[in-house]
Amino acid sequence: MPLQAVFLLLLHCLASTLGQYELCKSLVSTDEGSVWEHYACQPKPGSMKDYMRIKVDPPGITCGNPPERFCTLENPYLCSDECDASNPDLAHPPQLMQDRERNGLITYWQTVTWKRHPEPLLANITMAWNKSLELTEDIQITFEYGRPTIMVMDKSMDHGRSWQPYQFYAEDCMDAFNMPPKRVHDLSPANITRVICTEQYSRWVGSKNEKNVKFEVRARFAVFAGQRLQNMDSLYTRMESMKGLRDFFTFTNLRLRLLRPALGGTYVQRDNLLKYFYAISNIEVPARCKCNLHASQCLLQDGNLQCQCEHNTTGQDCQRCKKGFKAKSWKAGSYLPTPNGTPNTCISSVSEFGKCNCNQMGSVHDRCNGTGYCQCKDGATGAKCDDCLPGYYWKQGCHPNVCDKEMLVCQNGGTCYQNQKCICPPEFKGVLCQHSRCEAGKDCNAASSLSLSTAALLLCTMLAHLLTTLTPH
Numbered sequence: 001m002p003l004q005a006v007f008l009l010l011l012h013c014l015a016s017t018l019g020q021y022e023l024c025k026s027l028v029s030t031d032e033g034s035v036w037e038h039y040a041c042q043p044k045p046g047s048m049k050d051y052m053r054i055k056v057d058p059p060g061i062t063c064g065n066p067p068e069r070f071c072t073l074e075n076p077y078l079c080s081d082e083c084d085a086s087n088p089d090l091a092h093p094p095q096l097m098q099d100r101e102r103n104g105l106i107t108y109w110q111t112v113t114w115k116r117h118p119e120p121l122l123a124n125i126t127m128a129w130n131k132s133l134e135l136t137e138d139i140q141i142t143f144e145y146g147r148p149t150i151m152v153m154d155k156s157m158d159h160g161r162s163w164q165p166y167q168f169y170a171e172d173c174m175d176a177f178n179m180p181p182k183r184v185h186d187l188s189p190a191n192i193t194r195v196i197c198t199e200q201y202s203r204w205v206g207s208k209n210e211k212n213v214k215f216e217v218r219a220r221f222a223v224f225a226g227q228r229l230q231n232m233d234s235l236y237t238r239m240e241s242m243k244g245l246r247d248f249f250t251f252t253n254l255r256l257r258l259l260r261p262a263l264g265g266t267y268v269q270r271d272n273l274l275k276y277f278y279a280i281s282n283i284e285v286p287a288r289c290k291c292n293l294h295a296s297q298c299l300l301q302d303g304n305l306q307c308q309c310e311h312n313t314t315g316q317d318c319q320r321c322k323k324g325f326k327a328k329s330w331k332a333g334s335y336l337p338t339p340n341g342t343p344n345t346c347i348s349s350v351s352e353f354g355k356c357n358c359n360q361m362g363s364v365h366d367r368c369n370g371t372g373y374c375q376c377k378d379g380a381t382g383a384k385c386d387d388c389l390p391g392y393y394w395k396q397g398c399h400p401n402v403c404d405k406e407m408l409v410c411q412n413g414g415t416c417y418q419n420q421k422c423i424c425p426p427e428f429k430g431v432l433c434q435h436s437r438c439e440a441g442k443d444c445n446a447a448s449s450l451s452l453s454t455a456a457l458l459l460c461t462m463l464a465h466l467l468t469t470l471t472p473h
């Protein structure tokens with residue numbers, strides 16, 4: 001079996017045991033020794049709630065300062081519960097939305113109650129990662145004491161400079177946002193990136209029955225990959241070909257805008273506003289670092305997630321070529337062709353490292369320009385600038401001809417040696433042998449000795465030339 005086939009077989013084997021695109025490179029032995037083979041790769045998905053920086057607005061929205069009582073929707077007349085920020089057992093700070101709960105103890109962030117009704121009870125939760133991430137599973141927000149009747153999820157892809165709505169949630173989408181209610185199941189492959197309003201997570205069903213609000217990622221993937229996501233190749237192929245599909249799942253920040261709390265299925269009861277508030281026990285964000293298919297690891301460095309870039313790329317998202325590897329412009333790796341993709345490795349721009357090899361004598365830099373060409377000095381030509389244009393001769397670079405058979409003919413019987421010099425008869429000198437040595441009645445008897453030294457010079461020049469042709473330039 002040819003080496004290539006053995007190698008592909010090995011790759012298939014690794015891909016199926018490791019999961020797709022988990023390997024950036026591997027050492028392969030060939031007849032010429034071991035060489036690195038490179039593949040498109042991406043980090044494993046993880047729970048990004050561990051890395052999120054969470055901020056709640058407006059200031060003072062968190063309950064307990066001063067301490068206050070609250071009731072529940074199920075039993076509005078039993079109002080013995082208290083929120084007190086100064087007592088660790090009764091406090092409900094924002095970090096309880098991202099903690100790891102132990103022993104079945106539910107911990108949650110809670111807001112003040114809706115004291116100022118009819119002014120709306122509004123709260124924003126902003127989550128920042130300072131890193132581009134790609135969703136891999138549903139976002140899931142768990143509400144205690146009922147899910148909000150109106151809410152918006154926004155996302156930012158540029159660290160919070162600009163925002164766009166991601167999904168609208170309302171008990172009545174038409175009433176709240178003037179949007180027809182939709183479910184992800186209503187979407188087709190062509191409009192899967194449509195921002196919808198859904199009523200699925202906002203209706204009152206009792207506070208204990210259904211606590212979760214989701215942003216559906218799996219159901220969107222399933223449109224391409226099948227119900228059990230058994231055909232991920234099809235999804236990855238779409239990711240490459242469908243404009244905006246990858247970006248749809250990409251974010252650096254998320255924001256929840258809570259616009260109206262759970263009402264218990266009835267109108268707001270103004271005489272008992274202590275039962276209206278928001279409480280969130282968990283925000284699950286399953287995602288992977290976006291590394292442009294140039295890294296299989298993403299690690300926390302100085303408090304920020306950072307792709308461990310391969311393929312001689314660099315930057316937080318491996319979004320640039322490393323210094324000295326800019327022979328071609330940067331490209332993201334590609335999922336295609338499946339199953340291993342294309343790494344689109346950055347190419348070394350220094351000739352000693354192979355891929356370009358501009359002749360150092362004939363070219364301006366030893367690097368290629370953006371399109372893989374060498375930039376030649378005056379008189380040089382060829383892909384590697386190791387040839388001379390007509391009218392030039394090669395001697396450690398290209399130099400204009402000194403003599404030739406047309407315009408720069410050697411005179412007085414001189415012969416042109418490789419366009420570099422005229423070899424003159426003993427009685428003549430000058431670049432083109434144009435001057436007589438016996439001018440002004442001088443002694444011309446030295447001619448024979450001169451002739452000898454000219455012959456020696458010719459021999460030496462020829463030897464030198466022979467040497468240069470034997471040693472590669």
Ligand SMILES: *[C@@H]1O[C@H](CO)[C@@H](O)[C@H](O)[C@H]1NC(C)=O
Pocket residue numbers: 057058122123124257
């Ligand atoms: C929530 O964020 C939106 C968008 O920036 C802003 O208009 C609104 O005032 C914020 N609401 C609160 C309660 O801070």
Ligand SMILES: *[C@@H]1O[C@H](CO)[C@@H](O)[C@H](O)[C@H]1NC(C)=O
Pocket residue numbers: 130304305306316
């Ligand atoms: C965000 O990440 C970049 C790169 O890791 C870092 O230079 C910058 O200081 C970070 N910003 C914050 C606010 O942590």
Ligand SMILES: *[C@@H]1O[C@H](CO)[C@@H](O)[C@H](O)[C@H]1NC(C)=O
Pocket residue numbers: 182186187188190191194196
């Ligand atoms: C998406 O496309 C399908 C079929 O083309 C259509 O029935 C559906 O209404 C569209 N959904 C949205 C939200 O536009």
Ligand SMILES: *[C@@H]1O[C@H](CO)[C@@H](O)[C@H](O)[C@H]1NC(C)=O
Pocket residue numbers: 036038310311312345346
């Ligand atoms: C990146 O460059 C180094 C040399 O600095 C080289 O050893 C390595 O193989 C290169 N990696 C790729 C993917 O080309």
Ligand SMILES: *[C@@H]1O[C@H](CO)[C@@H](O)[C@H](O)[C@H]1NC(C)=O
Pocket residue numbers: 369370371372373374375
């Ligand atoms: C690279 O050099 C070639 C040959 O000189 C030229 O045709 C091409 O336009 C150059 N490309 C760039 C990006 O400079």
Ligand SMILES: [Ca+2]
Pocket residue numbers: 096097098099100101106107108280281282
């Ligand atoms: Ca919690």
